[in-house]
Amino acid sequence: MEVRLLRFFVAVYEQKNLTRASEQCFVSQPNISNGIKQLEEEMDKTLFIRHKRGVEMTNEAHYFYPIAKRLLGELETLPKMFQKKKIENKITIGVADSLPQEHKKQFFKTANALNDLVEWSVKPIDRSCELNLLVREWKLEEDLFLPLWKEDYKLCVPSGHPLLDKKEIDLVEDLKDEKFIHCPPCEAHKQCLSILSSENQNMITVANCETKTETLTLLMAGLGLTFLPEHFIDGWYGFETRPYKGPNYFREVGLSYSRKSLQNPAVSKVINHFSKNVLKTRPFKEFGYYN
Structure with a gap:
């Protein structure tokens, strides 16, 4: 079944008139009439009864209308399903081994909320990362260090x-x-x-x-x-x-970063926030994890 026939059918159903339907679809009235006729032949059902003032829908047309609308809607959204949304904010972060999960979770949850949308690239700690979440002793000598928690x-x-x-x-x-x-x-x-x-x-x-x-x-x-x-x-x-x-x-665990990393607005927001706010966490016993 051709998509154009579905569009012709929906237009005639909604306009209840072949002339107005042809104007909506930007085709001639004979094209609309022939299209509806072809659709009725394919379905082996009468969809519209023609009269001087327009058309009258049959029970089959009433039944078919929501199906046609759904199919057209799905076809229109299909190309968008594979369009990748462009993400402006990107952060490359290195995360040290053996850091507590609750603290890491709250850090990423808070940091992610500071920007509209962030694409995170998470790696082992490395000098190539814009941020490194690590123990103070592991930071590069030339990097700055912002403490997040002490244990x-x-x-x-x-x-x-x-x-x-x-x-x-x-x-x-x-x-x-x-x-x-x-x-x-x-x-x-x-x-x-x-x-x-x-x-x-x-x-x-x-x-x-x-x-x-x-x-x-x-x-x-x-x-x-x-x-x-x-x-x-x-x-x-x-x-x-x-x-x-x-x-x-x-x-002492915190963020290690170079001054160059602050040129990234998303990184700058993270550093600015944790420079003024304490990382909030919840002890595991609040979740009932202790036996």
Whole structure:
């Protein structure tokens, strides 16, 4: 069935007159009449009854009209389905491994809302990125740094471990011959080793992991104790944290960027917002993730 015949039918149905329908379709009246006749022959149904004042619709015409309108509407929108909307705002951002999901989620949710529409290119941290979401120690020396959140490292103890009977753990007395899981690439690894080695010479290293995620997995499996950032461990299970006697250490996470990146208006809006506003997050316990 030709599309032009559907248009002819809809025009005649709505105008109730062949002359007005031909004007609407920018064709001659004989073209409209022949078109309707062809359509009726294809459908083997009478759609209109002609008379001097115009046409009268049959029951078949009433039934066919909404179908024809829908088909024409779908045909008109079909080309637009494959037209890619041009996005003006684009940001290339590098995201460091082992950052807490809740904090990353709230950052992207807030940053995305600052612009009408943003096309994000998310990669591992790299000097080619306009923004890098990372730990302060990992930023390039020449880059600026805007802190977003700070989190303490917690002593994590596997479930069922005897140390969990203590409200506070003494690094000297309580950790003798204890097994530890380490993450050498971690920004706080050297601090961790200095704390443990200075306080306790009997520490046993049972694993060295490349990422905090792997460290967390071995902790949940019960292989040993470890230190991990407090927000990174939110919502996970198989271990508990305990306060300890000894020096504390932390990490600061934020945005690293060059002055050149501020030439991108979308990036500039993100930096300007977080320079004046704190990143708002919700603890996992509010979502009922803790057992």
